[in-house]
């Protein structure tokens with residue numbers, strides 16, 4: 001049985017779900033929050049150490065302003081309401097991505113990390129304004145600035161994900177089979193699962209089924 005430390009998820013399909021049911025993409029984003037709660041709980045039940053959720057990509061700025069504003073309001077409220085509960089559940093929050101938000105949001109994000117910093121349970125990484133290519137570019141820039149050599153180890157140490165092991169599982173919901181600039185470096189040996197369910201419809205059963213399948217995969221890492 002494979003050990004399982006880190007699950008990464010591309011939470012896709014909110015917009016289509018909302019459009020189909022309520023003729024509103026934003027309703028889908030709101031519904032997606034319930035799935036996040038379910039998946040966090042199930043991750044704790046399975047003793048998973050790291051859960052990384054793709055919440056907003058560097059490319060998602062191309063969306064209509066009204067949708068972007070809605071997404072950030074949703075995140076802000078979610079964090080405010082859930083922070084206590086996360087803290088009580090021993091969850092450590094970490095935001096990965098380029099921190100270029102309003103002063104207010106920056107403060108909320110830093111505070112959420114600070115409050116939960118000493119927690120020893122699940123580490124919940126939220127990828128926000130995250131893009132893998134810019135992450136890799138910035139890592140190499142930092143290495144050059146420190147006059148270090150460009151090695152695999154040094155690149156790892158200068159990514160947003162330093163100190164986080166590579167994901168064992170990547171899940172993308174929403175019928176689409178692509179990586180959309182998510183953790184390109186870190187996913188080199190990750191087991192990838194695509195689900196046809198739209199994110200608001202994805203549930204504990206679907207998640208547990210993927211974990212069960214993963215446990216029995218023969219992971220070679222280049223060996224035979």
Ligand code: IPE
Pocket residue numbers: 011012013014015016017029055056057060071174
């Ligand atoms: C959620 O799904 C991903 C986010 C950017 C929050 P989408 O909003 O991409 O939903 P679809 O793919 O349009 O259905």
Ligand code: IPE
Pocket residue numbers: 010011012013054055056057060176178180
């Ligand atoms: C990826 O989903 C980003 C997030 C889940 C946050 P997108 O819906 O933005 O991806 P593309 O544009 O379809 O590739």
Ligand code: MG
Pocket residue numbers: 012013174
């Ligand atoms: Mg999408």
